[in-house]
Amino acid sequence: MEKELTVTFRSLCPMATGLDVLGDKWSLLIMRDMLFGFKTLFNEFKESPEAMPSKMLSNRLKKLEALGFISRHKGVHNKKSVYYFLEKKGMETLPFMVELMVFTTKFYYDHLGSTYTKDVKTRMKNDKENYMNEIIFNYKQFRRNIVI
Amino acid sequence: MEKELTVTFRSLCPMATGLDVLGDKWSLLIMRDMLFGFKTLFNEFKESPEAMPSKMLSNRLKKLEALGFISRHKGVHNKKSVYYFLEKKGMETLPFMVELMVFTTKFYYDHLGSTYTKDVKTRMKNDKENYMNEIIFNYKQFRRNIVI
């Protein structure tokens, strides 16, 4: 077989650009916390098990906002609060997050063998599309109903 | 809606472990070059458009081998050559690579608007599973036939 670069290979070249954001631990954690944990406030993100330092958090929130992944809203009733929401662009990182999760679980956390990893793996394998749609649906519903 | 952490959220916590490898630009480029470009030799990887320095390349090849993503084989006929091949674990990063590609193309390279991005996008959207299977199939065939 000839060593010819395929069409897809050429498209993959700019992969690095996406990794600037998606390859970053903190940025992805923030978006995960939003989408799966319905978090909106600075302090909520800080409370995550990964214990993100406030410097990092602040830095990444700005970056993600500047790039259009998330949006920032001052509280209406509670003027001291600032609410962060995932935007369309941020939501579209879900397939990426899911693949990362699938991979990580498979190769590093299989030994956990607990119920939840089995559930997730089964769901991801047999029903990925519906599963992702549900997650997005739930987040949108959450956002519609939240009073800031 | 109650702010309850879902089953999936808990599984996503170890995301960072996967990112150690998959979030790294160089490691992913190497595996991309193997899978999409049928590259096997040190110098072939160095020739990629991203111009990976040999120090980085050497470092990542070792890391990827140690983690079981790739394997290293000394040449049989040409004893001076060393051949690197993608192993099963490495091949299973394809869905991740593809999602990264889809995302990157969508948000950063749409303006390219060239034929190849349109082709890939269409294919990815309508026929993702088959497309990935083809890529894996082609790589396996390449590996079966190569004489080292």
Place this chain on the structure above:
DNA sequence: CTGTATCCTTAGGGATACTG
């Protein structure tokens, strides 16, 4: 052809403390 060996430089991580 496949790497090592240096050397230098800087961005990023992380802890801690403090403020509007």
Place this chain on the structure above:
DNA sequence: CAGTATCCCTAAGGATACAG
């Protein structure tokens, strides 16, 4: 509640040269 301001540090990047 939502961030800034410091300070320290090391891990990683990158260039260049050279060796088995």
